[in-house]
Amino acid sequence: MKSSENKTFKILSIDGGGIKGLYSSTILEHLEEKYDCSLSDHFDMICGTSTGGLIALALSLGISAKKVSEFYMQKGKRIFPYRPFFNSIKQVVWGGKFSDKNLKESLIEVFGEKKIGDSKNLLCIPTYSYTDARPWVFKFDHKEGNLDRDNKAKYVDVALATSAAPTYFPLCEIDYYDRKQFIDCGVWANNPTLVGLIEALRYFVGKDKEYHDIKLLSISSLSLSGGKPIGLNRKRSFVRWKSDLFDVFNTGQSSLLIIIME
Known part of the structure; x- marks a missing residue:
């Protein structure tokens, strides 16, 4: 991939968060404008989960991050349409809240037939293999790890896999991987920072390796609220938890990573 004169390995990590990806892309857009650079040229590795995975792939x-922001502005309502309360109940009982048809069509407009081997950066796009019952990370193939698994995987398929949030979108089935089924990695790594850090330390950074130092920029998408008011009903069904349950998982993961990184 890129050579680095100062031997610093640079990682960009982008959290999941649905339509909140617009906030992440806007922050990145400001960085591109401020430093007059393409983020692809600045970072050695880009990591992303769910909506962060879509941004990372782009x-x-x-x-440009500006183009990504325009994508969310133009396609957001089509991909994440508003549904009334009773449809939310149906979501829990019968299946995903949204079809992935609009998302797939929108992704094809952006990525076309591009494959992971077309990436300009090292990639770590976490997901979860429902078929194998284990975490799965889509990666740009690199000789350091003798990795030759993902280069021919389509961007569209990888994007659908990392954004297939349970109860929101259907499972993503990919023919290239013998029809394995994947779901959103928010179930184990909504913040993909640690995934990228481990990959960097394992293959690229350290003694007798090309890079000697790491710089990491993590773009988070934590809930806008600072918690919940006291006095809530302590006995809550799954339906009453609704999306709060996923917020708890995601916020807990990100907060733990902040503690680890400190």
Whole structure:
């Protein structure tokens, strides 16, 4: 991939968070404007989960953060349409809240037939293999790990896999991986920082390796609220938890990573 004169390995990590990806892309857009650079040219590795995975994939092709923001502005309502309360109940009982049809069509407009091997950066796109019952990380193939698994995987399929949030979108089935089924990695790594850090330390950074130092920028998408008011009903069904349950998982993961990184 890129050579580094100062031997510093640079990682960009982008959290999941649905339509909140617009906030992440806007922050990245300001960085591109301030430093007059393509983020793809600045970072050695880009990591992303769920909506952060969509952004990471786009940036790795040299697509500007501004274009990504425009994508969310133009396609957000189509991909994440408003549904009334009773449809939310149906979501829990019968299946995903949203079809992935609109998302897939929108992704094809952006990525076309591009494959992971077309990336300009090292990639770590976490997901979860429902078929194998284990975490799975889509990666740009690199000789350091003798990795040759993912280069021919389509961007569209990888994007659908990392954004297939349980009860929101259907499972993503990918023919290239013998029809394995994948779901959103928010179930184990909504903040992919540690995934990228481990990959960097394992293959690229350290004694007798090309890079001697790491710099990491993590773009988080924590809940806008600072918690919940006291006095709530302590006995809550799954339906009453609704999306709060996923917020607890995601916020807990990100908060733990902040403690680890400190």
